[in-house]
Amino acid sequence: MTDVQKQDPNKTVLHAKHLEAGAKMVDFHGWEMPINYGSQIEEHHAVRQDAGMFDVSHMTIVDIKGDDAKAFLRRLVINDVAKLDVAGKALYTGMCNPEGGVIDDLIVYFFTDTDYRLVVNSATREKDLAWLNAQSADFDVTITERPEFAMIAVQGPTAKDKVATLLNDAQKAAVEGMKPFFSVQADDLFIATTGYTGEAGYEIALPAEQAADLWQQLLDAGVKPCGLGARDTLRLEAGMNLYGLDMDETISPLAANMAWTISWDDEDRNFVGKDVIAEQRAAGDQPKLVGLVLEEKGVLRSGLKVVTPHGEGTITSGTFSPTLGHSIAMARVPRAVKLEDTVQVEMRKKLVDVKVIKPSFVRNGKKVC
Amino acid sequence: MSNIPSELKYATSHEWVRNEGDGIVTVGITEHAQELLGDMVFVELPEVGDTVSTGDDCAVAESVKAASDIYAPVTGEIVEVNEDLEDSPELVNSDAFGDGWMFKVKLDDPAELDALLDAEGYQNSIDEE
Numbered sequence: 057m058t059d060v061q062k063q064d065p066n067k068t069v070l071h072a073k074h075l076e077a078g079a080k081m082v083d084f085h086g087w088e089m090p091i092n093y094g095s096q097i098e099e100h101h102a103v104r105q106d107a108g109m110f111d112v113s114h115m116t117i118v119d120i121k122g123d124d125a126k127a128f129l130r131r132l133v134i135n136d137v138a139k140l141d142v143a144g145k146a147l148y149t150g151m152c153n154p155e156g157g158v159i160d161d162l163i164v165y166f167f168t169d170t171d172y173r174l175v176v177n178s179a180t181r182e183k184d185l186a187w188l189n190a191q192s193a194d195f196d197v198t199i200t201e202r203p204e205f206a207m208i209a210v211q212g213p214t215a216k217d218k219v220a221t222l223l224n225d226a227q228k229a230a231v232e233g234m235k236p237f238f239s240v241q242a243d244d245l246f247i248a249t250t251g252y253t254g255e256a257g258y259e260i261a262l263p264a265e266q267a268a269d270l271w272q273q274l275l276d277a278g279v280k281p282c283g284l285g286a287r288d289t290l291r292l293e294a295g296m297n298l299y300g301l302d303m304d305e306t307i308s309p310l311a312a313n314m315a316w317t318i319s320w321d322d323e324d325r326n327f328v329g330k331d332v333i334a335e336q337r338a339a340g341d342q343p344k345l346v347g348l349v350l351e352e353k354g355v356l357r358s359g360l361k362v363v364t365p366h367g368e369g370t371i372t373s374g375t376f377s378p379t380l381g382h383s384i385a386m387a388r389v390p391r392a393v394k395l396e397d398t399v400q401v402e403m404r405k406k407l408v409d410v411k412v413i414k415p416s417f418v419r420n421g422k423k424v425c
Numbered sequence: 426m427s428n429i430p431s432e433l434k435y436a437t438s439h440e441w442v443r444n445e446g447d448g449i450v451t452v453g454i455t456e457h458a459q460e461l462l463g464d465m466v467f468v469e470l471p472e473v474g475d476t477v478s479t480g481d482d483c484a485v486a487e488s489v490k491a492a493s494d495i496y497a498p499v500t501g502e503i504v505e506v507n508e509d510l511e512d513s514p515e516l517v518n519s520d521a522f523g524d525g526w527m528f529k530v531k532l533d534d535p536a537e538l539d540a541l542l543d544a545e546g547y548q549n550s551i552d553e554e
Binding site: 092095096097285289353354355357375376404 | 463464466467469485487489490491492515518
């Protein structure tokens with residue numbers, strides 16, 4: 057492997073491995089990424105039943121260090137990083153603009169009060185970095201993007217066991233007994249028990265020049281390469297939001313099933329967007345993001361209109377669920393719509409009945425709804 | 426490059442047509458079409474006894490990616506549909522020109538077959554897309 061800095065910026069360091077595995081490549085917000093390696097449904101099942109891996113090197117890793125790192129993040133994100141008191145602990149949350157719209161969702165990894173890591177979306181990389189830099193003006197922090205890292209997500213019920221066969225003794229000891237939403241730096245591997253599938257597994261960041269070797273070792277260990285197609289059906293079954301579809305800068309976290317990622321505990325903490333979101337919360341007038349289930353034929357798709365007795369809503373993400381064998385969706389609907397209600401979706405000029413449930417369909421291989 | 430069998434006829438809208446003799450043809454979608462659509466999840470077929478005219482949307486192939494209309498490549502009566510697709514829509518992906526067939530039509534006018542593309546003509550129409 058030669059100097060990774062000379063790689064085309066729109067191809068990850070694993071690009072050649074994808075082609076070698078027969079990937080169909082597509083443009084994903086300026087990155088040439090695998091959509092599938094043949095069948096996205098087979099890839100989906102591999103993650104639910106065994107182990108699959110995703111190249112997520114396009115995602116943006118940003119390290120936040122300095123005396124004010126904690127204070128800066130308590131201002132920046134809607135959850136409270138002060139909750140994090142065990143080294144390696146991770147937190148899912150969002151950062152909002154002053155109007156209370158979601159700029160991005162992200163994971164914060166805590167190491168010390170002066171040392172954090174963020175992983176943000178690739179599609180929002182430029183505006184996120186600009187926002188971070190602008191917001192940091194009054195804080196003593198350094199913000200460092202880490203493009204020299206590749207990242208591989210290994211997910212599925214056997215993912216951890218398969219990864220363990222590739223680790224040295226020190227690394228095995230480091231990940232021993234790790235709970236969900238933790239991370240550890242083990243030699244060159246930054247290993248986190250996070251993911252975007254609803255299965256156990258790791259997200260592993262490592263120096264880009266080592267990524268192709270790890271990918272090959274994982275392949276040899278029986279981990280199936282999975283593309284963005286399966287990534288989308290898996291995250292949707294798990295009820296996880298996709299930025300740009302399920303929320304954006306015009307959407308309140310309260311309307312995106314992200315209320316649980318906001319911390320109100322410390323009344324003195326003034327996070328960006330707090331005033332607006334607090335008002336919305338008191339008024340209780342924001343729409344909400346729910347799950348929809350269609351048990352007959354057909355596939356719910358993003359953008360379709362939802363008709364309810366309380367007014368109209370919109371499907372934000374929809375797909376066929378390979379695990380459940382029917383279609384599922386997330387939809388933003390009036391707050392008065394209740395779980396277990398039957399509402400209608402306009403599909404191919406017909407109104408079709410769908411059931412409203414919590415937006416979580418499958419966890420650890422099993423049906424939730 | 427997709428497989429395009431030379432013994433079949435084609436429509437530019439990606440259906441293939443096999444002449445079974447006795448005025449009956451079998452219709453499916455091409456290898457190229459299934460590749461574009463991705464994994465098939467539902468196939469909605471016409472009813473046996475329906476009459477269809479060339480260009481009618483008479484079936485729907487719904488994949489993980491999109492719902493796509495299937496157009497009747499010829500005029501006539503539906504005499505058989507592939508019921509295996511009800512439980513195994515993936516046959517369209519795994520064997521587009523074989524077990525993934527969709528329906529059979531009894532032609533009103535057998536001469537209509539001559540108006541369809543041959544393999545070379547279909548290849549050219551794909552290349553122009």
